[in-house]
Amino acid sequence: MLIKTKILLYLAGIAALLTLTRCFYSDKQNEGERLYTQNCANCHMDDGSGLRNLIPPLAGADYLENHRDDLACIIQHGQTGNIVVNGKNYNQGMPGFEHLNAGQITNILNYVQTNFGNNNPRFSIQEVEKQLFKCRHLLEH
């Protein structure tokens, strides 16, 4: 009898822990997805495919690997001028998202890095903060 209760308690504990971590994890995942849908999907599309030669893809984009160190600043401050993604030229200009903070940018980037068939290393918030520090002079006051 006593042993049974103990086992039950253990099981309940494990279950609670599992749900908690899952919530925690999927919350962040969800925030990345939500922010992506709100801010990026209009241009890069829900599946990250981009738009012909106008908007570069995020799905399978070599740019994400070759320019990993610039990604946080691109999101915060936008990008202009010609860039090459998977061998194609793009030159449409992307607006910046000054209202997003480092945590939000981290979540968006991790969503991009691990979805649309991408399997790139994730970002830590420290790494994103370090990148943003380099381009802080671009912030509007």
Added chain:
Amino acid sequence: MERNNLRTFLSALLLGLLALSWQACSQNTAETSDLPYLGERQLVQREVDGQQVTDTVYHRIPDFAFINQDSQVVTSLTVQDKVYVTDFFFTTCPTICPKMKSQMIRIYEAFEDDPRVMLLSHTIDPQHDTVAVLRDYADRLQVNSDKWHFVTGEKDSIYSIALQYMVSAMEDEEEPGGFVHSGAFVLVDQNRHVRGIYDGTDPAQVDRLIRDIPTLLPKKKKKDADKN
């Protein structure tokens, strides 16, 4: 008893099948049914053989003239006898435009080989979106200018024709990119009557638009023969 059961089962089955086919049929008729005429209509009285007859005059897109990505003039004559889908956008639009364009590409591809269907996209930022800018935009979308015209013109004429299509478009400094505009796709028939307005950012509505277009096209002879 057993027999009775079987009979009930069979008649139930039959009923079910009937209901199903009924549904399939009514869906069929819905697909070829006439689309509404949108916009204000006027009743006009006239006399025929001494009798008073009332005609309904539907809202009609007035004559227009704009310039496309090839510097060609696009007028109401260009769309004469065509079914066309039109929208309003600008190339530097930070919000819904790319989504609208990705949906418009679906319509383009669905009717690529049908010269009876055309697409007409108006820029609402003619100051920035010159012919050269539109040319580059169309090139990057890899679409053919006979089928899909990107037009620019006098700002006032563009904004006033937008009203005729029942689409909102205007300058607003508060808005991202400096303009408010709707993501509407407007379906216009051969007589320049508006027959449908769809949300160009919603794939399901664009599916419906792609299904609605053929109902406006003249039936092929063969199809008619099949029917009789």
